[in-house]
Amino acid sequence: MSEPSILVTREAGFRIVTLNRPERLNAFNDAMHEELRAAIDEAEADEDCRALLITGAGRGFCAGQDLSDRLLKPGEKPVPRESLEKYYNPLVRKLRALPFPVVAAVNGVAAGAGVNIALACDIVIAAQSASFTQSFARIGLVPDSGGTYILPRLIGDARARALMLIAQQVSAERAAEWGMIWRCLNDKDLMPEAIRTCQHFATAPTQGLALIKRALDASATNSLDEQLDLERDLQREAVMSPDYAEGVRAFMEKRKPHFRGRK
Numbered sequence: 001m002s003e004p005s006i007l008v009t010r011e012a013g014f015r016i017v018t019l020n021r022p023e024r025l026n027a028f029n030d031a032m033h034e035e036l037r038a039a040i041d042e043a044e045a046d047e048d049c050r051a052l053l054i055t056g057a058g059r060g061f062c063a064g065q066d067l068s069d070r071l072l073k074p075g076e077k078p079v080p081r082e083s084l085e086k087y088y089n090p091l092v093r094k095l096r097a098l099p100f101p102v103v104a105a106v107n108g109v110a111a112g113a114g115v116n117i118a119l120a121c122d123i124v125i126a127a128q129s130a131s132f133t134q135s136f137a138r139i140g141l142v143p144d145s146g147g148t149y150i151l152p153r154l155i156g157d158a159r160a161r162a163l164m165l166i167a168q169q170v171s172a173e174r175a176a177e178w179g180m181i182w183r184c185l186n187d188k189d190l191m192p193e194a195i196r197t198c199q200h201f202a203t204a205p206t207q208g209l210a211l212i213k214r215a216l217d218a219s220a221t222n223s224l225d226e227q228l229d230l231e232r233d234l235q236r237e238a239v240m241s242p243d244y245a246e247g248v249r250a251f252m253e254k255r256k257p258h259f260r261g262r263k
């Protein structure tokens, strides 16, 4: 039997999903997409799951689409590819909409869709040896998986435009300096810190965090007026949650809160 392309570890309150095609720097083929989708759907269906950690096996995080699946034989005509519609777009939409935080622990090289999938996660932490390459222009493609939307919003148009048109590699350190990712850490500190972050989320007010994700996602296109209305609506929901009541009670009693999470 062949190795699974996705490994899932269940921890208390969160799951670790490892992209597992290290010989291809964890590039996506259809089977890996299917397995990742199933792993994320299962995490979403489990009310005890309050955070997801995505990382890669071996020296890479993810090299985007497996190009060996795209090699045409001499004389063969290109065929339309539905990979964005079928896999990459639903994946990015799902990561943004999950009702709990998603942490990307970028352990090594990330290229193509691999970069933009990491950037679609809520918290991106990278090892010092990791790098990010919008490699699409090297092979005549357009950056996808939300990259042309998310990257300029993170680092501004000038840097995003150059990175995408020149397809130059960016080190994890530079990415952190530019605000493209949350943190760059020594390689040995990456997984412990990513796990600590998920452990924090595993006891956090998850429903409130899900509302924060919704507010931030909407802010990219809303006017201030629309955003104020949205904050009002989301806050109305948050105020009614048992976690808010518990948060206030714990604050007044000077103790740690016991949040219910997704239940």
Ligand code: T3D
Residues within 6 Å of the ligand: 023, 024, 025, 027, 063, 064, 065, 066, 067, 068, 070, 081, 083, 084, 109, 110, 111, 112, 113, 114, 133, 135, 136, 139, 141, 144
């Ligand atoms: O068609 C559609 O569905 C459209 C959708 C597209 C979405 C996309 O993601 S397009 C972008 C695809 N990805 C790339 O263009 C990146 C290709 N990879 C690279 O540029 C480099 O490998 C890296 C910059 C990521 C890393 O370079 P380096 O020097 O550290 O490693 P390497 O030696 O190039 O790669 C190591 C092995 O992984 C190597 O195999 P080998 O020679 O040891 O047998 C290499 O061929 C393999 N590999 C790396 N990336 C891919 C890959 N094999 C297949 N597909 C890959 N994307």
